């Protein structure tokens with residue numbers, strides 16, 4: 001096609017236009033003389049153990065993405081890989097005095113590790129006197145727990161997964177499978193009936209508050225009167241938190257034992273995920289781990305409930321994405337609970353055994369285990385992948401099984417009894 005007729009060539013027009021545009025850009029780039037140029041100061045980010053709380057307090061502004069209400073693990077879920085190494089050496093008096101050495105070890109380990117700074121804590125000696133029992137007051141008004149983690153995903157609202165795990169997701173935060181709540185240890189062993197869950201981890205792993213509350217005990221040993229195994233050094237360095245919420249009018253507490261270092265003092269307020277100490281092996285242990293308990297007090301109670309008021313923490317810690325919990329009740333033909341019965345959970349999809357446990361051992365002493373007020377169970381297995389599973393109990397040589405469907409973030413309940421027609425053992 002022919003180029004446009006005479007007159008000013010198009011290229012000239014473009015050059016002129018660019019020149020004018022450039023002039024305005026230049027003008028606009030100059031600060032007006034009567035307006036001060038304000039250079040925004042760069043906020044120096046502070047690194048705190050609970051920096052996410054600060055973020056929550058600041059908010060995200062309108063139209064921002066709401067926070068997830070399901071705890072997202074920072075590492076993919078992996079089954080426990082700890083070798084089954086059981087040291088059954090009897091606990092000697094010497095081992096009870098290992099606390100100092102362990103504390104030194106943890107201090108050195110902490111100093112050598114470039115981790116986030118921890119809140120300062122008073123030395124154990126300056127904390128509450130060993131003779132003082134810290135008497136608590138329940139909250140003036142019973143409140144629901146914080147929205148993170150979720151209260152319940154169960155459509156009937158039965159679950160109470162109100163606590164995060166006391167150890168991070170990139171560490172071992174599952175209960176030791178051969179010493180579940182209510183058990184006496186591996187087959188053939190006769191350990192103390194377990195009042196909590198054990199999470200074996202290296203000395204120095206951070207231990208965090210499971211939810212908001214007030215530290216009511218932070219010392220070596222737990223000296224609450226009225227219950228067996230209270231007034232001893234068995235717990236080593238131990239922290240007890242009374243939470244800002246209760247359960248059906250009862251105060252609720254979490255307990256963290258065998259710590260190498262305690263990072264809080266009695267009376268201190270803590271938020272969920274605050275670092276309260278470091279994993280250790282103080283007290284009566286066969287290796288470094290956190291012993292984690294959930295205790296319920298009496299309605300209106302003002303003292304720390306005893307060892308006899310524990311409940312299975314696996315029914316209180318929020319499940320991870322893609323997993324749920326199976327709680328069950330194993331009874332004999334007369335309807336009595338069957339104690340110490342082996343229970344196996346097998347995936348219907350893969351055919352693989354995904355977990356094993358034993359039913360609770362109830363004793364008639366003050367040292368006892370308790371079924372959950374909601375579920376009335378006598379066994380629990382947690383971190384079970386969603387989907388259908390066969391749960392098999394061995395009731396005095398009779399094999400009873402049932403199929404349960406595990407739904408994410410909820411408890412699936414199963415009743416296994418020889419009172420019903422037992423399944424023929426078709427293997």
Ligand SMILES: [Zn+2]
Pocket residue numbers: 194196197198290291292
């Ligand atoms: Zn334990």
